[in-house]
Amino acid sequence: MLKKDLGLLVLILVVGLVVSILNPRFLSPINLGNTANLIGLFGLFSIGAGIVIITGGIDLSVGSVFALLGVVYIDLLVGWQVSWWLATIVVVLGGVVLGAIHGFLITRLHLQPFIVTLCGLLIYRGIARYYTNDGTAGFEYGQSFPMLEWLTAGRTLGVPHSFIMFLVVAAVMGLVLHRSVFGRYLFAVGKNEEAARYSGIRTERVVAAAYIISGGLAGLSAIYLAMYTRSISPASHGNFYELYGIAAAVLGGCSLRGGEGSILGIVLGAILLQILQNLVNLLGIPSSLNFAVMGGVILIGVVADQQLTRLRERRSRR
């Protein structure tokens, strides 16, 4: 475990302790369960955001991907009466395809990731709204998918399945990022793309793969979010969620310059962000200050991290 991750864990525990003292309801099973569910929902795509950031890129499109794939998913289930597992595969693959398009535009046409995914953000949102005539997509009365609902929104021993899914994905991606050949290439490309190329790494494929992973995880998240909200108004569904993902990754130690970050850090970042949201509710802070609290904590975190790094460097130089 890196020092950074340890610091984050301590911060989570301290914040948790303070909140639970001020409002004991924080530790109630209902609150913990709901918070864990949100951590799972937001954590899933934060991992994708982090992997893209490690290559030195950015993915701004995921919030709109949730709206687009969400309405498609519900239409497949409701309008087309497609079996739920087929619809699930189609939507996850849809995310993969969108990620592949981003990867292609970035590595083959050499467009900037910010611009490519910003255009994605605008385009997918627009298509989603057009798809439903700006109406809300939802399930029909009495329609139910017991297996799908159990998998996405169910709980085992009070632990929400979204949270379990998040931990499973995190474990797999942790293995990929920190133990696999591909993970090593990802860090090498993020740190020094030229040296990676001179070492025979096909850097373009590595970068494209990062966007594909981000897209695939966005597809998976789209299903969990759709089953959580159960109805989707495409104009607002998933708005700003890409920023939650980026915030969790940055809070978790991913550098926007690339080459730095860990899955554990991203997991802890996602947890801290949801605890902060929860704290706003529990402590009676006006919910309009929600974003301000989040932004403030990230800013303080980044400044503290930078100052500590400087201090350590100064000490080691002596």
Added chain:
Amino acid sequence: MTPPLLELASVSKTYPGVKALDRVSLKVERGEVLALIGENGAGKSTLMKILGGVVEPSEGAIRIDGVEHRALTVAGAMAAGIAFVHQELNLFDNLDVAANVMIGREPVFAGPLKLIDRAALAAKVTPLLQRLGVDFDAATPVAALSLAQRQLVEIAKALSLEARIVIMDEPTSSLTASETARLLKVIAELKAGGVAVIFISHRLVEVEHCADRVVVLRDGAVVGELARAEIEHDTMIRMMIGRDLKSLHVPAERAPGDAVLEIAGFRTPAHAEHAIDLTLRTGEILGMAGLVGAGRTELARAIFGIDRPLGGALSLDGYKIAIASPRDAIDHGIFLVPEDRKRSGLVLDFSVTENVSLANLKAVAAGLIVRRGAERRNADERRAALDIRTASVDTLVGTLSGGNQQKVVLAKWLSMTPRVVIFDEPTRGIDVGSKSEIYKLMRGLADAGVAVLMISSDMEEVIGVSDRIVVMREGRIAGFLERAEFSEENVMRLAVGRRDLQAAEAVSC
């Protein structure tokens, strides 16, 4: 009698362990063209940096109009009327000519907004452009100009600063013959206007044509001065070379064998007009000499698959091979130790282990997962074999010395089976001890049957280490030298060459 415009009195510059300049004295008079020549690393750029106020001399004095300065500052040099036309131009692509010429000194309207008075700007710049006889106007965006035209913008900028000394560093290195002729005309123009020009060039033909006086630098010291009547090609070459070279040569264990890599009709994007033919043989260190910008690195990059060649073919052991990426080159056993190891050779924030395995990670992986134990053992073996001095293979490469970093780059390749290894400036910025170790490693590779191509701008290294030398000039192969013909003079003759004189004959300053 008026004092000389610029005088350097016994200026020295010492860097830790290196004497870059050794008691250099020279004078520049008004309206004089002084050419400064010397090999790569003779001290020309240090001298320029001192005149530009970027570097402070360790000893000596600089006198401008007889006023003595211990050192110049950038602002001081500008105020004294010293202006540079750099090898790499310092222009803003996104602005027009007028804005570039007057950058930082724009005429503004009165008022708090300091709006730029565009009419006044153009009115100031246009006469300067007319004086230089250029074929573009003040409103042309710099992005639309050719390299030669951009140089003229730099000169206009110098004139706008009322420069009295214009220093041109390799101004003609990327110009065509007719562009060169025009530049020489502009130099004559400046001279007629009383401006002094310090002209640094490897192209001795141009020096012959336009210099009033030549100062020759070698190993940081002035080794001679030639007056107008004495400026002659062969004399200059003789003065540039002729130091004692220590012998570094370790004889090969066996005579060079068969051709390994044959390069036929290769054309690189940098010098599209010249096709290159070259054969690398097993057991041989082929040294590649040439002046900076002769196209050697470009050739190496194209062979290694970084840049696509425009044409030509490669064959390995007589079989045609296609190299579209570094991966293909590596799979064929063709490795490159790049010129800039910090940028292209290493990931500085990675450990020694991670750098060593980077090009061949699959060899230490079980399926998709890296076996860290095997990876570490491999790195430890390479560390012992190459004597990489580091406390542990977990150390970040960025903290190692230059020599050890270079050994890590080598270790990366030597954990595979090399057929051809191209070294680009293998010992640049490396201490003497590590240098000889790297030469030994190169010889070891050659003796093991690998073909070694060593690109080097260090004359001592080229002559001392190679078994055969190929010299490049302006994108083409100027000639080959066998061991018996090795001498600094022969290498320099090929490197500098006698250019087609016709274009240069057309003008004289």
